[in-house]
Amino acid sequence: MANSNYNDALTTSLAHRSKQLADNVSKNNALLKRLQEKGNIREISGGSSILEELEYGEGDMIWYSGYDTISYTNKQLFTAAEYALKLCAVPVAISGEDLLKNSGKEKIVDLFEKRVENAMKTMSNQMSKAIYSDGTGSSGKEIGGLRFLVADSPATGTVGGIDRATSGNEFWRNKATTAEEALTSETIGKAMHSMYHSLCRGTDKPDLIVTGDDMYSLYEDSLTPLQRYTDPKAADSGFATLRFKGADVVCDGGQGGFCPEKHMYFLNTDYLYLRSHKDRNMKVIGGDRMSVNQDALYKIVGWAGNLTMSNASLQGVLINA
Numbered sequence: 001m002a003n004s005n006y007n008d009a010l011t012t013s014l015a016h017r018s019k020q021l022a023d024n025v026s027k028n029n030a031l032l033k034r035l036q037e038k039g040n041i042r043e044i045s046g047g048s049s050i051l052e053e054l055e056y057g058e059g060d061m062i063w064y065s066g067y068d069t070i071s072y073t074n075k076q077l078f079t080a081a082e083y084a085l086k087l088c089a090v091p092v093a094i095s096g097e098d099l100l101k102n103s104g105k106e107k108i109v110d111l112f113e114k115r116v117e118n119a120m121k122t123m124s125n126q127m128s129k130a131i132y133s134d135g136t137g138s139s140g141k142e143i144g145g146l147r148f149l150v151a152d153s154p155a156t157g158t159v160g161g162i163d164r165a166t167s168g169n170e171f172w173r174n175k176a177t178t179a180e181e182a183l184t185s186e187t188i189g190k191a192m193h194s195m196y197h198s199l200c201r202g203t204d205k206p207d208l209i210v211t212g213d214d215m216y217s218l219y220e221d222s223l224t225p226l227q228r229y230t231d232p233k234a235a236d237s238g239f240a241t242l243r244f245k246g247a248d249v250v251c252d253g254g255q256g257g258f259c260p261e262k263h264m265y266f267l268n269t270d271y272l273y274l275r276s277h278k279d280r281n282m283k284v285i286g287g288d289r290m291s292v293n294q295d296a297l298y299k300i301v302g303w304a305g306n307l308t309m310s311n312a313s314l315q316g317v318l319i320n321a
Contacts, residue, residue: 022282024120026274029128030239030250031146034208034269043278044305050083050275052160052310056171081160081172081310085277086143088126089285089302090119096295119301123282129258131307143306146210146265149272150174150315159312175199175266175316182321185221192219195266195318196245204268204314209244211264212253215320216240219249262320271311280304 026032026041035041044050055078062070092115102111130137134151135144144159151157154173155165162172175198183191192209199206211219220242240251247266252259259265276282285302309315 020120022276025124025127025282028124029131030210030248030252031131031208031267031269031272032128032274033239034248035272035274038269040269040272041274041276043276043281045278047085049085050306050308052081052083052273052308054079054081054172054310079162081162081308083144083160083275083306083308085304086141086306087280087302087304088123088130088142089300090122090126091298091300092116092119093296093298123301123303127303132258132260145307146267146317147260149307149309149312150176150265150267150317152176152178152317152319154312160309164312172312174312176319177316178319179321183215183218185218188215188218189222191318192244192264195264195316196247199266199268199314199316201314204270205245206247206266206268206314206316208267208269209247209249209264210252210259210267211249212257212259212261213251214253214261215264215318216242216249216251216253219244264318264320266316266318268311268314271309271314273308273310274305275308276303276305 026036032041059075060073062068064070094111094115098111130143131145132147133142133145134147135142148157149159151159151164151174154176157164159172162169164173175195177191177195179187179191181187196206223242242249251257253261280302282301282303285300
């Protein structure tokens with residue numbers, strides 16, 4: 001290239017922004033932010049797929065006295081869910097013409113900054129959207145989001161290599177309830193109580209409830225002014241939040257939100273993870289990419305991984321009629 005500052009500025013801008021980009025993605029989505037707070041955004045170092053170990057069985061406890069026989073029966077207590085590695089990328093490019101028009105180091109850096117900032121916004125928004133996907137987008141190349149992991153029809157489909165329709169795999173089905181009649185501010189509380197309690201197991205309970213504008217407004221309207229308290233930490237992050245039995249109720253709908261209409265997800269985030277490959281965690285892929293038949297230079301910001309789950313029975317979705 002005619003101007004060596006061009007390549008240096010682009011490379012430096014992207015390389016220095018990789019950590020910032022990863023943080024920006026997690027802060028842009030209530031679920032990812034919660035996973036980050038819990039340390040459930042974890043890198044993988046390799047492999048053709050992502051494995052999550054599942055503890056789904058229990059051993060035998062035997063009551064006895066004296067010299068009673070204490071026998072052992074071999075049982076399968078553990079298995080694993082296997083998730084495919086999904087990849088996405090945002091290209092950053094500049095034409096030779098733009099390079100000539102923006103000569104001078106300062107101007108070049110300004111131009112690249114705009115390109116990089118746009119790439120960050122694109123990656124953040126598209127990842128936030130994918131968190132709610134059913135995994136069929138882009139011919140199945142998209143990650144499996146909440147509509148996949150916490151399905152409207154829990155006894156159908158294969159998640160993590162485990163067929164939820166098969167007898168014996170009931171442990172791998174989430175809870176799902178569709179209201180018989182359209183919920184109102186008078187009835188939504190009862191429906192939420194029922195779903196919440198169906199997901200409690202000892203100390204395990206939902207800690208995050210994510211919904212769109214429609215159901216969030218119904219829940220908000222059902223509360224008296226004295227009941228409308230929020231989590232200041234979540235509110236300070238820019239999310240509209242209320243509380244329900246200790247769980248944050250977060251609105252992720254309307255302009256800029258992606259939660260499906262008429263859906264309210266009850267999540268136990270102890271068992272949800274965003275697994276990112278260490279070499280593709282919002283990082284620049286490869287070196288310089290000169291176009292073969294264009295006067296332009298490209299860099300690609302890439303990510304690889306998937307949203308995974310290690311317990312389905314403690315996740316639920318309430319669907320409005």
